[in-house]
Structure formats: C-alpha cells, structure tokens
Amino acid sequence: MKIDKVINNNVVSAFDECGNEIILMGKGIGFQKHTNDVVCKEKIDKYLSMTDSNTEMLKKLMNEIPFELLQTSNAIVAYAAKELKQDLNEGIYISLADHLNFAIERSRRGIEFKNALLWEIKKFYHLEYEIGLKAIEMIEQKFHVKFPEDEAGTIALHFVNAEMNYDLEETVKTPVIIKEIINIVQYTYGCELETTSLNYERFVTHLKFFIQRIVNAQVYPIDDDSMIQMTKKNYPQANQCASKIALYVEKKLNYQVTDEEIMYLTVHIHRITRN
Template sequence: MKIAKILNNNVVIALSENNQELVVMGRGLAFQKKVNENVEQDKIEKIFELRSNELISRLSELLSHIPTSIMKVCDSIISVARCQLGELNENIYIALTDHCNYAIERQKKGLAISNTMMWEIQRLYPKEYRLGLEGLKLIEQELQVTLPIDEAGFIALHFVNAQLTGDMPIVMEIMTIMHEVMNIVKYHFNIEYQEDTLDYQRFVTHLKFFTHRMMSRNTVPNDDISMHIVIKENYPLSWRCAEKISQFLLNKYQRELTDEERMFLVIHIERIRKKRRD
C-alpha cells in the first residue's frame, strides 16, 4: 500500500495493490513521509474503503481539517448502528462526522441548537433515537464533551437518512408517492406551498421518512389513543385531509395507515394549512 496523498500527519490517501484509493488513518502515519512511500502497516488504525470516488474525495477533504479523534468516535458510533440497523449508505461517514464536529464546536462556544422534531423522532424512530443516545455517551467518553440531549435526535435522523437510500427505481417511487401526497394536501386546501418555510421543510422530511416506512412495510403501532382523539377533535379539517390520503394509499398501494401515522400526518398538514391562513 503506497501513499498517494498526505492530508495531515495522521491521514493519507493510499493506493492498494489493485490501484484502489483508500483513506487510511493512524497516529503519526504520515510523519516525515512522502508520496509514493509505503504505508507503515503497524501504524494503521482505520482504513475507509468506500466504493465511490466522490465519497473518498469528500471524506479526504473533511479529514484534512477536523481532528481524527472525532472521525474515530463517529466510526465507532456507525459500527454500533450497523450491528442494529444493517447496511447503511456510505455517505453516513461524511454526514455524521461533519455534523458531530460542528455540534462539538457549537457546544464549546455555548451555541447549542434545539431540535424541534424531538417528540416525533422519539416516537417514530425509537431504535435510531436509542443509537443517538449511545452516540452521545461515546462522544462524552472518548472526547470529554457533553452534548445536549437534542443531539441524540439529530444523530438519529442521520441514521434514518442512511437507511433511505436504494436503487434508482425505489428512489423514484418514493418521490412519486411524496408528490402524490403533497398534491392531495395542496388541492384539498387550495394552497400554494411556501417552500422557504420551516413548516414546509418539516413536512417534506416527514413525508420522505413516512414513504420509506410505507414501502418497507414498517408500520408505526398505535400508542396513546387519547392523543389521537385530541388531535382529531382539534384539527378536524386536517384530519379529514389525512383520511383522504389514507384512502388513496389504501386504494393504490394497498397500505393502510395506523392511527399513529395518521396523527403525525395531521400535525404536519395543520402546520401547512395554518401557514396559508396566517
């Protein structure tokens, strides 16, 4: 394995025997080294063998300006997640490491950000949220930085996103269903979406995750029935729209929504509807 590019003393781009680019990490791995020299095997701590050259390039750029300690702890978090969630998109290495690096920087400056989707994340993605909590513990243990609980939700969303990828036909079908649902809401209330608003972005994010669950047949079980009743009574217009969506999905995709799924749809639809009214 030969050095192709030196990013810093601890990270290099190396070429394997079959000429594949690898990102290689290790304390002092590149100290006093030059391009085309062999990588010292006993100093290697981690090898990232990504399939995409673009991801290799982006990871290289990221590792050139962040501490390797953050990359190592994020790699540990991802390894734990893979054991519980299965295969994850390789982009998680860039996305999660970049996020955690900025989260740690913000925390040191006292600039923590609140997660407005915490309630939904905890209920819709409990497994990913628990992994987020484990991630916070690892960061505290390895880096001596205590991040706020909101970050567990952000980490959870990175894991959800990493599970959403698939072959192009699957991606296209997800986009089609999202578009169909958004059109039902649009024409039901005769509204134009304000795409620059936070409520619209939340709606789109929710629909992406919702559609993926629908296609993978992962239902959200009914939980607090009393909450469903409260939502239905307080937001009757949005509830009726959600029922129309539910009927559409049943007729076209043979997918019946639980009351829990319908409730979350109502909450997002109501935000969109109120924005139009305001």
C-alpha cells in the same frame, strides 16, 4: 499499496489494486511519510472509497476533523450497525464525523440547538434515537462535551439517512409525513392508535420504506389484480383510508400512489385498527 498524498499524520490517500482512490485512516499512518511510500497495513483502522465528485471534499474534511473524533465517530457507526443489524451507507463515516465536529465547536461556544422534529424522531425512529443517546454519551466521555437530547435526535437522522440511502433533506421530511399519515388514520377511524403494539410498529416501518420507494421511484411488482379487488372488498373502510393517504401523498410529494401500494396500506391499516 503506496501513498498518493499525506493528508495529515493519521490520514493518507492511496490507490487500491483496481486503481480506485481511497482514504486510509489510522494513528500515525501518515507520520513522516511521503508520496510513493508504502502504506503500513498494520496501521490501517478504516478505509473509505472515493468517487470523482467527493474526492477533494473528503480530503479537506479529513484534514479538518481531529483524528480522535474520527475514531470516536467510527466507533459510533460500528455500534449503530450492530444495533440496527444492517450495513450502512459508507457516507455515514464522513457525514457523522463532520456533523459532530461542528456540533462540538457549537456547544463549546455556548450556542444552543433545538431540534423541532425531536418528538417525531423519538416516536418513529426509536432505535436510531437510542443510538443517538449512546453517541452523545460516548462524546461526553471522550471530549467532556454534554449534548442535549436534541442532538441525539439529529444524530438519529444521520443513521436513518444511512439506512435508507437518500439525502438528509428527504430524511428530515419523513417523520413529518409519517405523522400526517398517522393523523389521517386516526381521524378516519375516530380513535387513538395503540403505539406500543406490534402492528403499529410494522405499519410505521412500512411507511418508512413506502416513502423511500417514493423518493427512489420504485413500485411494488404484482401480477394478480384479484388481490387488489379482494382487499377492497374485504376491508372497505381501510381501503377508503388508504385512498385518503394516497391523495395526501400525491399533493405533498407530487407522486401518484399505485393500486399496489394502496393495497398494502389497506392491509396494514386494517391490522392496526382492529379492536
């Protein structure tokens, strides 16, 4: 593999065997190197695929972000993938490093940041929030910058985004929508839900992917209408509550919730409201 462009001493661009442009990172991988020099494979720590739409942006960011921060960011992503037990959207490597670079600069200037969604993030994305706390601990150890827990919340949203593959604007909306749906359930039943129960955790997880399906315009496939009718008959109050949620979603997101989605919401609502 040959170098196409030296971005800095630690980052170069090249083309893989299929002719796709990639970014290669590694300490000293670009030191005293030039176009068409052979890449030293032993120095490759990480490589990123590129598309026509993000090529120049990636090169610009790679040149602006200190290599030590890129390494730390990559370590955070690796830790997160292990904790979340899933592959993450490759864009997290760049978006997180770029965010951390800006956050460190902001902190060193004494600019405070308050995360208005911190409560919702801690409640609905607890594991991602814990990863955010680990991330700010790693940043403090490496760069001697102490972030508030608000920053852990923002980092958590980057991982939610990487898990669900939609943009950060939609990710930010998700905890607010989940909170409103939980409120609808509690108001309908006149009770506080047990937030530490397994059924509650399953319900919140279902809502996360419910919202993801809305964003991606996906629907549940189901062939037997009798399941829908049986759910309506067996769980009438839960079905009524699910219908209220469907109306809320229609107004909030301009999305017509299907009978199949209402059925699954009904089942989850029945489970979390049983005494």
